[in-house]
Amino acid sequence: MRATDEVVEFIQATQLSDIPGDVKHLGKRAILDTLGVALAGSGDESVRILLETMAGRQGDSRASLIGSGQRTDSLSAALINGTMAHALDYDDVNESCMGHPSAPILPAVIALGEELDKSGADVLEAFLVGFELECKLGSAIGRSHYGKGWHATATLGTIGAAAACARLMGLDSKATEITLGIAASLASGIRSNFGTMTKPLHVGEASRNGVLASLLASKGFTATSNVFDHPIDFGQVFSEDKLNKDYLIESLGSPWDILTPGITVKKYPCCNKVHRTVDATLGLVVDHHPQPSDISEVVITIPPGEDVPLIYKKATTGLEGKFCMQFCVASAIVDGEIVFNTFETNRVERAEVQQLSDKVTVVTDESQIPVVIDTGGHVDVSIIMQDGRIFDRKIEKATGTPTFPLSDNDLQNKFRSCAKTVLNSNDIETAIAGIYDLENLRSTADLMHMLSVASTIDLKV
Amino acid sequence: MRATDEVVEFIQATQLSDIPGDVKHLGKRAILDTLGVALAGSGDESVRILLETMAGRQGDSRASLIGSGQRTDSLSAALINGTMAHALDYDDVNESCMGHPSAPILPAVIALGEELDKSGADVLEAFLVGFELECKLGSAIGRSHYGKGWHATATLGTIGAAAACARLMGLDSKATEITLGIAASLASGIRSNFGTMTKPLHVGEASRNGVLASLLASKGFTATSNVFDHPIDFGQVFSEDKLNKDYLIESLGSPWDILTPGITVKKYPCCNKVHRTVDATLGLVVDHHPQPSDISEVVITIPPGEDVPLIYKKATTGLEGKFCMQFCVASAIVDGEIVFNTFETNRVERAEVQQLSDKVTVVTDESQIPVVIDTGGHVDVSIIMQDGRIFDRKIEKATGTPTFPLSDNDLQNKFRSCAKTVLNSNDIETAIAGIYDLENLRSTADLMHMLSVASTIDLKV
Numbered sequence: 001m002r003a004t005d006e007v008v009e010f011i012q013a014t015q016l017s018d019i020p021g022d023v024k025h026l027g028k029r030a031i032l033d034t035l036g037v038a039l040a041g042s043g044d045e046s047v048r049i050l051l052e053t054m055a056g057r058q059g060d061s062r063a064s065l066i067g068s069g070q071r072t073d074s075l076s077a078a079l080i081n082g083t084m085a086h087a088l089d090y091d092d093v094n095e096s097c098m099g100h101p102s103a104p105i106l107p108a109v110i111a112l113g114e115e116l117d118k119s120g121a122d123v124l125e126a127f128l129v130g131f132e133l134e135c136k137l138g139s140a141i142g143r144s145h146y147g148k149g150w151h152a153t154a155t156l157g158t159i160g161a162a163a164a165c166a167r168l169m170g171l172d173s174k175a176t177e178i179t180l181g182i183a184a185s186l187a188s189g190i191r192s193n194f195g196t197m198t199k200p201l202h203v204g205e206a207s208r209n210g211v212l213a214s215l216l217a218s219k220g221f222t223a224t225s226n227v228f229d230h231p232i233d234f235g236q237v238f239s240e241d242k243l244n245k246d247y248l249i250e251s252l253g254s255p256w257d258i259l260t261p262g263i264t265v266k267k268y269p270c271c272n273k274v275h276r277t278v279d280a281t282l283g284l285v286v287d288h289h290p291q292p293s294d295i296s297e298v299v300i301t302i303p304p305g306e307d308v309p310l311i312y313k314k315a316t317t318g319l320e321g322k323f324c325m326q327f328c329v330a331s332a333i334v335d336g337e338i339v340f341n342t343f344e345t346n347r348v349e350r351a352e353v354q355q356l357s358d359k360v361t362v363v364t365d366e367s368q369i370p371v372v373i374d375t376g377g378h379v380d381v382s383i384i385m386q387d388g389r390i391f392d393r394k395i396e397k398a399t400g401t402p403t404f405p406l407s408d409n410d411l412q413n414k415f416r417s418c419a420k421t422v423l424n425s426n427d428i429e430t431a432i433a434g435i436y437d438l439e440n441l442r443s444t445a446d447l448m449h450m451l452s453v454a455s456t457i458d459l460k461v
Numbered sequence: 462m463r464a465t466d467e468v469v470e471f472i473q474a475t476q477l478s479d480i481p482g483d484v485k486h487l488g489k490r491a492i493l494d495t496l497g498v499a500l501a502g503s504g505d506e507s508v509r510i511l512l513e514t515m516a517g518r519q520g521d522s523r524a525s526l527i528g529s530g531q532r533t534d535s536l537s538a539a540l541i542n543g544t545m546a547h548a549l550d551y552d553d554v555n556e557s558c559m560g561h562p563s564a565p566i567l568p569a570v571i572a573l574g575e576e577l578d579k580s581g582a583d584v585l586e587a588f589l590v591g592f593e594l595e596c597k598l599g600s601a602i603g604r605s606h607y608g609k610g611w612h613a614t615a616t617l618g619t620i621g622a623a624a625a626c627a628r629l630m631g632l633d634s635k636a637t638e639i640t641l642g643i644a645a646s647l648a649s650g651i652r653s654n655f656g657t658m659t660k661p662l663h664v665g666e667a668s669r670n671g672v673l674a675s676l677l678a679s680k681g682f683t684a685t686s687n688v689f690d691h692p693i694d695f696g697q698v699f700s701e702d703k704l705n706k707d708y709l710i711e712s713l714g715s716p717w718d719i720l721t722p723g724i725t726v727k728k729y730p731c732c733n734k735v736h737r738t739v740d741a742t743l744g745l746v747v748d749h750h751p752q753p754s755d756i757s758e759v760v761i762t763i764p765p766g767e768d769v770p771l772i773y774k775k776a777t778t779g780l781e782g783k784f785c786m787q788f789c790v791a792s793a794i795v796d797g798e799i800v801f802n803t804f805e806t807n808r809v810e811r812a813e814v815q816q817l818s819d820k821v822t823v824v825t826d827e828s829q830i831p832v833v834i835d836t837g838g839h840v841d842v843s844i845i846m847q848d849g850r851i852f853d854r855k856i857e858k859a860t861g862t863p864t865f866p867l868s869d870n871d872l873q874n875k876f877r878s879c880a881k882t883v884l885n886s887n888d889i890e891t892a893i894a895g896i897y898d899l900e901n902l903r904s905t906a907d908l909m910h911m912l913s914v915a916s917t918i919d920l921k922v
Binding site: 046049050052053056057058059060062073074075076148149150151154181182184185186187188189190191192193196197198201202205212215216219220221222223224226227230231232233234236237 | 507510511513514517518519520521523534535536537609610611612615642643645646647648649650651652653654657658659662663666673676677680681682683684685687688691692693694695697698
C-alpha cells in the first residue's frame with residue numbers, strides 16, 4: 001500500500017473517542033501552553049509589524065486574533081496567531097519533529113475551527129492528528145532535513161497543519177490526499193533566519209498554508225496524490241536521506257509521539273540551554289537561601305556545546321538576557337524565579353543582578369560528550385559563599401522535559417504568567433478551566449472569546 | 462564584498478534611464494505577453510477555485526484583479542493574478558531560471574504598484590530588476606536545483622518578485638537585504654505538482670510572497686542580512702551545488718538575461734515540445750494547401766525525448782490536445798493555425814480533425830542526440846498525399862525562441878487571441894498601445910483599468 005494512502009487513512013479514520021486518555025490530556029496541556037505563549041507573544045514587535053502589514057489586507061469577521069479578539073479571516077488569523085505562538089520561542093519542543101510541534105498546528109486549527117463553527121472536541125482531535133503526523137514525518141525524513149538548513153518546525157509544521165485542517169473539515173480521502181500535496185508545495189522556512197522575526201513568521205506561514213491547502217482541496221483544487229510516493233516525494237526534495245516510509249506508516253499513533261518520546265514544555269522564557277542550570281540554581285536557592293551580597297562566586301560546569309547558543313556573557317537587554325547564562329543564574333538567585341517579567345529591561349538593569357552576574361563563571365567540562373541539539377550529560381552549579389560555604393548541585397534533565405514534565409500546577413502557573421499581559425485573573429482561571437475541559441466546549445468561538453481581552457472588557461461593562 | 466551587498470546594490474542602483482533600449486523593449490514585450498496569458502487564464506478552473514477560496518478572505522480595494530477588475534488587496538491580487546498568469550502554462554520561458562521568468566514577478570509588481578500608485582515607468586524598472594536577478598540566480602544556483610525537485614519558476618521567482626517589489630518601493634539597502642532574507646524563507650514549490658492546479662498556484666504564491674517580504678521589510682521586520690553569504694545560504698538549502706557567487710555578482714545586468722540568452726515566447730497555447738513541429742506543418746500548409754481529405758499519412762520524425770511530455774496519442778479534451786502531437790498537427794493542417802480556441806472541446810471533437818489525427822505517425826530518429834529540457838536536434842514533417850506527392854520540411858528552432866523571436870505583430874496577435882476572452886477589440890488595441898508605451902503611463906491603475914472588463918463596460922455606458 002502506498003504511504004500516502006496510509007497517512008490519509010490515519011488522518012481520516014482517527015476519532016477522538018479512540019485516542020487514549022493520557023494522549024488527550026497531554027494534548028490539552030500542549031494547547032494550554034501554546035495559547036499562553038501566544039498571549040504573551042501577542043505584544044511582540046514581530047506581531048506588531050505583521051499586524052500593521054496585514055491592516056487592510058485581510059478579510060471579514062469569521063475568525064479572530066488571540067488576545068485582542070480582533071476579527072479577521074481564517075488565513076490571516078492562522079498567519080498572525082501562528083506568528084504570536086512562536087514570537088517568544090517559548091513554545092513546546094519535540095525531538096522527533098526537530099523543533100516546536102504545537103505552534104504551527106494549533107493556530108491553523110482554531111482559525112478554521114472558528115470559521116466553520118467546530119467544537120472543542122473537533123479542535124482537540126484535529127490538533128492531535130496534525131501533531132502526530134508532523135512528528136512521525138520528522139523521524140521518517142531524518143536529521144539531514146534539519147542539517148540541510150530547513151527550519152523543521154515550519155516545513156513539517158505545514159504538513160501537520162494541513163493534515164489537522166483536513167481532519168477538522170472532514171475531507172474525504174481524495175481531498176485529504178490533495179491537501180497534503182498542496183501543503184508540500186507551500187512548505188518553506190530556512191534556518192539562516194533564526195534569531196530574527198522571520199523565525200516566528202515561518203510558523204505563522206505554516207499555519208496559514210495548512211488552512212489554505214485544506215480550503216483549496218475542499219473545493220476541488222488539484223495536486224499530486226502521491227506526496228509520499230512520487231519520485232519527487234517530500235523526502236526527495238526536503239532531505240538528503242530517503243523518506244523512511246515503513247517507519248512513517250507503522251508508527252502513526254503507536255505510540256503517540258506526544259506521549260513517547262513526548263514534549264518538552266519550556267518552564268522558563270529563555271533559551272532552552274539554560275533551563276537545567278536554572279533548575280539546579282533555584283533548587284539551591286530554596287534549600288540554602290544564599291544572600292546575593294554574601295556570594296563570592298558562582299561556577300557553572302557544563303558539557304561542551306551547552307553554551308553554543310548562549311552568545312552573551314553579559315546582558316543589557318531582555319533579549320540578550322534570554323541567551324545569557326550569567327544573567328539567568330544571577331536572576332534566579334536574586335528573585336528566586338525566572339518568569340516572563342525577568343526579561344523586562346528595567347529588571348535586567350538592576351545593579352544587584354548585574355553585580356552578581358559578573359560573579360558567574362561558566363566552565364566547560366571537556367571530559368563530557370559534547371551536546372548538540374539534545375541535552376545529554378550533566379551540569380554542576382556551585383554557589384561559593386564569602387564565608388567559605390559551598391552549595392553544590394548536579395543536574396541532568398531540566399524540569400519540563402519528558403523525564404520531568406511540568407506538573408499541571410506549574411503548567412498553569414506558566415499560563416498565568418503569560419496570560420496576565422492580556423487577561424485579568426478571573427478570565428485567566430476561566431480560560432484554564434475551559435481548556436482543560438476542551439472536549440466539552442461547545443464551539444471554537446467560545447475558546448477564542450476566553451482568550452480575548454474582549455472577555456475582560458465584557459466583565460467590566 | 463559580500464554577494465548579498467552586490468545584489469542589493471544592483472536592485473537599488475538600477476535606474477530605468479540606464480537600462481538599454483532593447484532591454485526595455487523586450488521587457489515591455491514580456492509584460493504584454495504575460496498580461497495576455499493572464500487574461501486568457503483568468504477564466505481557468507484553477508483561478509475559479511482560488512477566487513472562491515479567497516472570497517471573504519481578502520482585503521480592501523487598493524489593488525485589483527486582471528480581467529474582472531475586482532478590487533482586493535495587494536497580497537491577494539498578487540496571489541490570484543500570479544495564478545492566472547501561469548494557469549495555462551502559456552507564459553514565457555527562460556533557460557537561465559529553468560522555467561517561466563515573467564509570471565511570478567509581474568503580478569507582484571502591478572499589485573504593489575497599484576496599491577502605492579506607482580507609474581508605468583516604475584513598473585517596468587522593477588519588473589526588469591526582478592527578472593534579471595531571478596535569471597542570474599538560476600544560473601548561479603545550478604541545474605541541481607531543478608534536479609532536486611524544485612519548481613524553479615516558483616522558488617527563484619519568489620526572490621525575483623521580492624527584489625522587484627523592493628525596487629518598486631525604493632527600499633534602502635538594509636530593508637532590501639531583509640526583503641531578500643524574508644523571501645528566501647517563503648520560497649517553495651515542488652515539481653511533483655506539475656500537471657495540476659498547484660503548479661500555477663506556486664506562481665501566485667511566489668508573487669504574493671514577494672509582496673509580503675517587501676512590505677514587512679519596509680516596516681522594520683527583521684531577517685538574515687546574509688541570504689547569499691550565510692553558511693545556510695540560499696544555495697546551501699535549495700541546491701546540491703554551491704551557489705556560484707562570482708557569477709551572480711559579475712553577471713547582473715551584463716548582459717541582461719532577457720536579451721542574452723533571451724526568452725522564448727510561446728506562440729501556441731500547447732506543450733512547448735510540439736511548437737517546432739507545428740511551425741513546420743503550418744509552413745507546409747501555407748506553401749502547399751494540402752486538403753485534409755486528400756492526405757494519406759503524416760510522418761513526424763523527432764529526436765529521442767522530444768515526446769516525453771506528449772503523453773496522449775489521441776486527444777478527447779482540450780487539455781489532452783495540448784499534450785498530443787497528433788492532434789496539434791491535424792489541427793494545424795485543418796485550420797491553418799493553432800490558437801487559443803483550437804483547444805475548445807467542440808473543436809477537438811471535430812470528425813475531420815480526429816480522422817486526420819489518426820493518420821499522423823510519430824517516429825523517433827535514434828541517430829539524433831536525445832533532448833531533455835532543451836530543444837536540440839531537428840524535427841522532420843512529411844505530409845504524404847494520396848496522389849503520391851510528398852511535402853516535407855525540416856526544422857530546428859521554433860518561432861518564439863530567442864533564435865526566431867515572435868515579430869511584434871505576432872506577439873500582438875497572441876495577445877489579441879488571449880485577451881478576446883475578456884476584452885472587446887477596441888480595448889484590446891488600447892491595451893496593446895498602452896503597454897508598448899508603458900514607461901509613459903501615468904499610473905498602474907491606468908494599466909489595470911485597460912486590462913479590466915470594466916473598461917469595456919465603461920465604453921458601453
